[in-house]
Amino acid sequence: MVSPPRPAYTPGPPEPRTPIDQLLSELASRVDEIVLDRERLRALLDAVISIGSDLELAAILDRIVAAALKLVDARYGAMGVLDGAGGLADFRTQGLSREEIEALGDPPTGRGILGHIIDHPEPLRLIDLSAHPASVGFPPGHPPMRTFLGVPVTVGDKAWGNLYLTDKRGGELFTEDDEALIQALAAAAGVAIDNARLYTELAASQAERERLVVFRDRDRIGRDLHDLVIQRLFATGLALQSIVHLVDAPDAAARINSAVDEIDGSIADLRAAIFSLHTDTDQVFSQTVRGLCGVVRHHLGFAPEVGFTGPVDEDVPERVRIEVLAMLREALSNAARHASATSVAVSLTVQRGVLRMLVTDDGRGIPPQAPRRGLANLAARTASLGGEFDIDSVEPSGTELRWSIPLERQVN
Template identity: 35%
Template sequence: MALRQHEAASHGGDAVNDPSNTRRQDADLRLRMDALLSELQDHVQHIRSRRDQTLILLDAVVAIGSDLDLDELLRRIVQAAVDVVDARYGALGVLGEEGRIRQFITVGMDEETIARIGHYPQGHGILGLLIREPSSLRLEDLGAHPEAVGFPAGHPPMRSFLGSPVQVRGKVFGNLYLTDKRDDAAFDADDEAVLRSLAAAAGVAIDNARLYEESRLRERQLAVGADLTRALLSGEPPARILRSLADTVRTMTGAYLVTLALPVDEGQQLVVETAAGPAAAQVLRLPLSSTTLAAKAFATGQTISSDDLSNDPRAVGGSTAVVDLGPAFFVPVGGREQVRGVLQVANTPGRAPFDETMVEMVKTFADQVALALQIAEHRRDKEQIALLGDRDRIARDLHDLVIQRLFADGLTLQATLGRLTDRPDVTERLGRVIDDLDDTIKIMRSTIYGLQQRERRDSRRGLRAHLAAASETATATLGFAPALRMTGLLDTDVPAQHAEHLLAVLHEALSNIARHARATAVEIIAEATGRTLRLTVTDNGRGIDPTVTRRSGLANIRTRAEELGGHLTLTDRRPTGTCLEWAVPLSGSADSP
């Protein structure tokens, strides 16, 4: 028994001192040590990557905080977000009215890919979810989310997603969207925390950039206001002042087109009076119908905006009929009690909509435009009063001096005529002179009557006054004042029906010139001589286009002539232009219009 125990003890001691068992224990220990070292290295690498990410974040915060140009700042923010979480693609969706994306800035896509995708997102799917619920959002698989709506044709595939709102003074300015981490891993909680920090710094930087931009705009506004005051006090022509204001508004807004539309025909229609931009010549003197947004802004006295003017169902015609326009807004000039015109500010399609700061700035300019128009109106009234005073004086002088002397001369000749009964040839000649003096006195009395007419807006004023009013009204659509000459007894010898037709013909002729001729000079001659009433309208424009077959306006003019037994003649004017002559016979009636 003792021997067995000794053998067992001997065997046990051999097991403890077995070299193979010791080697196994050493191997296990090394494996544990390697695992601990690997875990330690991973931890160190994680700390190092977090440190690097923090340094990148700090550099990004410094970079975006040093830029005060808003457009460049927004692009820097997106690039910084992509760098700080190592994403392939990044974007910033700036929110506009009603929570819609009005500007979309991307990083990671080339221009060809962006063009292939087409219009930037409108805020549906995951992007819309982040708009409705402005808080950080992290997804491993973008397409697996129930709110996902897929990608448009040509869009690169994307899987992982990380989003965070950017707030400025407690209000959501936009959202940062990041997709596809470069190591094909999912975004983690550290990435989300870093992006939130960057978004907070971006909100402060955006606020600073906007304040800086607003201060610059105020400085420019003050400078422009001072220039305007000097121009108004110096008596500079209102047309030049308005053109300068349009140029200034375009420069400060960066717009493609700025127009000022003013009412004509007693406010029944708007016409583009001033324009600035590459397309200014195409829209200048363009009539704006009641279906345009400009006319609606004029009628309501309220500012109207559009993200895509050419495709806006609320707008029909106007400048979009000749120019393709994108974002735009319309500001009424003057208060709601008396709107004097409408300022339009528009950009090309695809550009970002104008922000509220820009709209408010243009409203300030609209007030200055209203002031310029009011001063111009007062000047016109003053000149009109002076003109009417001159007319009264001339009429009195003609009546009291010239006509009386002519009448006395006529009586003298008649007395002399009775003493020359033996000289029939002299008697005939003196008789013709006396008749000419009688006709001259009639013409002068008609002229005096026309000079003494005031600008009354009723149907009782004479044809001369109507012709003068039509000529003055056409100044707004033509862009210059036409020359007007009137001859004969237009107020006394022209029947009412003839006068009505003549005025309609004149309006149609001037409207055609304003729309198609591109003329710089127009001459109007109205004559009532003998038994003929004649209207001649001559311009130096580009003439009648032979390729245009539809000429309903000219057909109406011809019909009016034929109804009165007259004719219409159109001739080319050398070197350029057209001469329209409308002539009808005068009946025996002298029904005053």
């Protein structure tokens, strides 16, 4: 019996390449151009794997500089990131102490030798930095540096930054092998940087998609609350008002009117909650607070006074904003429903890493026998942020609610 002919082999799609695969491929193309002993080749391979093991750009840049220092035994190293306008957007150093960095003040902007490599993106190896025509000397407090090796870093086909190394240990000079070694590292670094940038873009895109899903859910919940819950409550309130004149017993009529007031209060609370659901997280915080105060204005019968001090819009993270808005909404609702106040003042202050919120009204205060569930809820929310909540009476009448929330420990 004759076996049927085997179908011709058709190669399938190539397996997707991992970031490490890309780095090693780039490294292999460079290693062919240089002659390295086994020890230095292993060190280069370890360096490439090290910089490819992270997807956070700042960490990758630091790993690149650290690997370059080790590969050529240099005392100082830096990575300069180009700003696209002939200068440096970022400058990350290693080898300098914290005191030396602070003494130098502002980081370099791309003058002198650094500017020369920016203008001429090709390797530069010097015996003495100060002897080069582009040298402008060192600022006061800068440690002495003599030998120099600079190599451009490209991402794709675009110049992205430069890797700088100075002072080879032992007073030796940087060699041609050192230059080729750092060029190979820079080539792999370009791939790692490109991967990190792509990862950042994908993460941002995913975060935006999740944000849109949240907003769609908020919008749906808000519509349901308005179209179903509020409308039913409003209809129930109207029905109660229409029958109160039919009730002869004064106590029963008073209870019906009280129930109508509670329904009105619940409608005001729901409207404030709907406002919070529709609040864009990109909106500045002070504007959101003013908007919430505007929503409860109709229930209060007047507009609360609102004031801000310090970097309220800049320093309050989203998690704190969400909780503070919920607590402010409850405080204003309580003032409208129970305090019979004629004025309410709201102030938010950010100072020395602490958010302080104060809500004061001139109402009748909190009766000793009043339920404390709402106040307990405010205290619990504040405690979840590591803060403190207090309440005091105001003379001659009124209530003062105070919050103090540390901002440093909060995570968005």
